[in-house]
Amino acid sequence: MxxxxxxxxxxxxxxxxxxxxxxxxxxxxxxxxxxxQTYRGRGGLYDDEGEGERTVEALSAPTLRRDPDRTWRVVADLARRALAAQxxxxxxxxxxxxxxxxxxxxxxxxxxxxxxxxxxxxxxxxxGDVRDVRCESCGYRGELAPETLQGLQATPPCPACGAGLRPDVVLFGExxxxxxxxxxxxxxxxxxxxxxxxxxxxxxxxxxxxxxxxxxxxxxxxxxxxxxxxxxxxxxxxxxxxxxxxxxxxxxxxxxxx
Ligand SMILES: [Zn+2]
CATH class of the missing domain: 3.40.50.1220 (TPP-binding domain)
Structure with a gap:
């Protein structure tokens, strides 16, 4: 810069x-x-239209319901990028x-x-913040630890009740x-x-x-x-x-x- x-x-x-x-x-x-990376525009995550559509779909309320692991793979990737940035x-x-x-x-x-x-x-x-999580079963709220995020490929369990956590962000369609x-x-x-x-x-x-x-x-x-x-x-x-x-x-x- x-x-x-x-x-x-x-x-x-x-x-x-x-x-x-x-x-x-x-x-x-x-x-x-x-x-x-920005989501839209030149050099953005959605610059490749196909990739963009897949990312938007993964970060949507229907995908979180149907295939939460898919949503989590994208969220975990965004969270690792955030963690690496200053x-x-x-x-x-x-x-x-x-x-x-x-x-x-x-x-x-x-x-x-x-x-x-x-x-x-x-x-x-x-x-919201891609590192924040919440549990819709017991109301737990927290932040994913860096060591949890490394290699995270599926829905992390709630430390309080064991149900699947969701990312505490506003997904498309929410x-x-x-x-x-x-x-x-x-x-x-x-x-x-x-x-x-x-x-x-x-x-x-x-x-x-x-x-x-x-x-x-x-x-x-x-x-x-x-x-x-x-x-x-x-x-x-x-x-x-x-x-x-x-x-x-x-x-x-x-x-x-x-
Ligand atoms: Zn819970």
Whole structure:
């Protein structure tokens, strides 16, 4: 990753120095900079359409019911990738923002736990974390140990009751967890932050796009950070073309010094 500073527009620079609260939404692009493959787009897990369809199918509610070992093989692979990765410059910049501002909320679509590892605290991992598990028989919740993950090829048993565990993530065809949706509504809709920033995502999911469009419609400042143009680009006030690992540190540097 290049360390060249990113030149922010002058009007954005002036505005950033006044901001006290921010909502940040992140997606696969932020993980990709830590070596975690994105699901979609160039070089993504789903770049090969056939492979992509098979992965989506494996990570779906019907497959978990019919053939949980197949779901687990893919989840265990994702979890091993997450375990091998380290937070990048974008993750670290967001931790700095949280420390510098009065209010910070992070909504992430990523399931690799890197925002948690970096130290972001007020965080909604809307799709869960690939290392977390839960038991639908006894209610056990936990995290898979690295040694369990190595070589995991089938459904791991619940340490409390012996039933098969499931990954504590939102699979395709499943609804979002109620508590997280309520937190998302409270933070982004009922009492929205001054500034909304979305980084590293082409934002395919309606619940990811909507807070940004809503802020834009209400005339509140919005920033998009992405190497390529997305469907959201025409709607945001500032659309910054670059990797999150370069642009977010530039933004955090301005906001942290007021
Ligand atoms: Zn159990």
């Amino acid at each position: 290049s360390a060249a500073p990113f030149a922010l527009p002058a009007d954005l620079l002036a505005y950033l120095r006044t901001v006290k609260s921010i909502g940040v939404i992140t997606g696969a692009g932020v993980s990709a900079e830590s070596g975690i 937070p990048g410059a974008a993750h670290t910049a967001l931790v700095g923002l949280e420390q510098a501002l009065d209010r910070f909320i992070l909504l992430s679509q990523n399931m690799d736990g890197l925002h948690r590892l970096a130290g972001s605290r007020n965080r909604i991992d809307i799709h 609804i979002l967890p109620t508590a997280k949706v309520e937190q998302m509504l409270a933070e982004f809709y009922e009492d929205p932050p001054e500034l909304l920033l979305i980084a590293g995502t082409s934002a395919a999911f309606p619940y990811i796009v909507e807070p940004v469009l809503r802020a834009a419609r209400a005339g509140r400042p919005t920033i998009e950070v992405n190497p390529e143009e997305t469907d959201l680009s025409p709607h945001v006030r500032w659309s910054l073309r670059g990797p999150a690992g370069v642009v977010l540190p530039a933004i955090a540097a301005v906001m942290s010094t007021g």
